[in-house]
Amino acid sequence: MSELPGIVVTGASGRMGQMLVRTIAESGAARLVGALERAGHDWIGRDIGEAMGGAAIDVLVTDDPVEVFAKAQAVIDFTAPAATVAFAGLAAQARAVHVIGTTGLTEADLKAINAAARHAVIVRAGNMSLGVNLLVQLTKKVAAALDEDFDIEIIEAHHNQKVDAPSGTALMLGEAAAEGRGVKLADVRDSGRDGMTGARMRGNIGFAAIRGGDIVGDHDVLFAAKSEQITLRHRAMDRTVFAKGALKAALWGQDKSPGEYDMVDVLGL
Numbered sequence: 001m002s003e004l005p006g007i008v009v010t011g012a013s014g015r016m017g018q019m020l021v022r023t024i025a026e027s028g029a030a031r032l033v034g035a036l037e038r039a040g041h042d043w044i045g046r047d048i049g050e051a052m053g054g055a056a057i058d059v060l061v062t063d064d065p066v067e068v069f070a071k072a073q074a075v076i077d078f079t080a081p082a083a084t085v086a087f088a089g090l091a092a093q094a095r096a097v098h099v100i101g102t103t104g105l106t107e108a109d110l111k112a113i114n115a116a117a118r119h120a121v122i123v124r125a126g127n128m129s130l131g132v133n134l135l136v137q138l139t140k141k142v143a144a145a146l147d148e149d150f151d152i153e154i155i156e157a158h159h160n161q162k163v164d165a166p167s168g169t170a171l172m173l174g175e176a177a178a179e180g181r182g183v184k185l186a187d188v189r190d191s192g193r194d195g196m197t198g199a200r201m202r203g204n205i206g207f208a209a210i211r212g213g214d215i216v217g218d219h220d221v222l223f224a225a226k227s228e229q230i231t232l233r234h235r236a237m238d239r240t241v242f243a244k245g246a247l248k249a250a251l252w253g254q255d256k257s258p259g260e261y262d263m264v265d266v267l268g269l
């Protein structure tokens with residue numbers, strides 16, 4: 001019998017990194033072959049299972065991506081933009097599927113990732129859950145059905161350690177709403193209102209970000225008109241939904257041609 005696909009988890013000590021290590025171990029569909037952390041992290045050299053407070057699993061945390069990617073069929077990466085851009089090039093060199101969950105990527109970052117996807121499979125999404133990717137499709141449909149009498153506002157809430165805003169998910173929802181309306185999000189985006197903003201511009205798509213406590217990730221898409229409102233809502237209750245989606249993407253990508261894909265491709269939505 002052939003071996004299960006080998007997966008490297010980057011940012012292995014992080015909130016998502018630890019969830020991914022557990023999800024892979026429990027899946028029976030893949031095996032963890034590497035755990036990567038940034039240079040200087042105090043988990044480097046330790047067994048990842050023990051560092052997480054459990055039994056040893058014979059995978060030592062390393063800060064050397066080249067050495068560890070060479071053993072992998074897939075790299076699952078929920079870290080930070082600069083790290084993810086570097087890993088995209090290295091994963092492509094190793095011909096490993098690169099699953100990117102990292103958010104807060106700039107246009108320049110996205111261009112670099114897209115260039116790496118000429119040589120290997122990259123699956124990137126600001127949210128890997130089934131529910132959010134379905135919500136993206138619903139948002140596009142509702143936005144296409146309603147005219148600009150309905151103001152579109154995207155309200156997101158996350159834990160107090162999140163460093164980027166609006167969330168990657170909020171931006172996916174904004175893109176979907178803009179696509180449904182047949183406009184470019186960049187032309188109608190309205191984020192970070194503060195002070196004497198003036199009245200709301202008809203046709204704009206607004207964003208509001210809440211940060212507090214340990215909220216995993218809540219997203220509302222509000223369509224507000226005179227005398228009636230529709231709200232589409234997703235709430236993630238824990239991070240397993242993201243980790244399961246990322247693992248599914250890593251397995252799905254194994255027989256695909258080089259290119260950049262998203263979770264709509266993976267889930268066939």
Ligand SMILES: NC(=O)c1ccc[n+]([C@@H]2O[C@H](COP(=O)([O-])OP(=O)(O)OC[C@H]3O[C@@H](n4cnc5c(N)ncnc54)[C@H](O)[C@@H]3O)[C@@H](O)[C@H]2O)c1
Nearest residue numbers: 011014015016037038078079083101102103126127128242
């Ligand atoms: N797409 C999704 O479904 C989804 C879901 C949850 C989180 N996220 C995103 O994933 C990212 C991480 O989220 P988190 O809550 O796990 O953050 P976190 O801060 O808990 O973890 C990030 C980890 O990456 C490590 N890291 C940073 N630079 C590194 C490098 N050069 N090499 C190796 N490791 C490095 C950090 O040390 C840290 O352990 C964020 O961008 C977040 O928005 C996406």
Ligand SMILES: O=C(O)C1=N[C@H](C(=O)O)CCC1
Nearest residue numbers: 103126127162167168169217
């Ligand atoms: O915890 C985070 O950070 C999350 N980030 C993603 C985003 O930016 O949308 C997904 C939800 C959790």
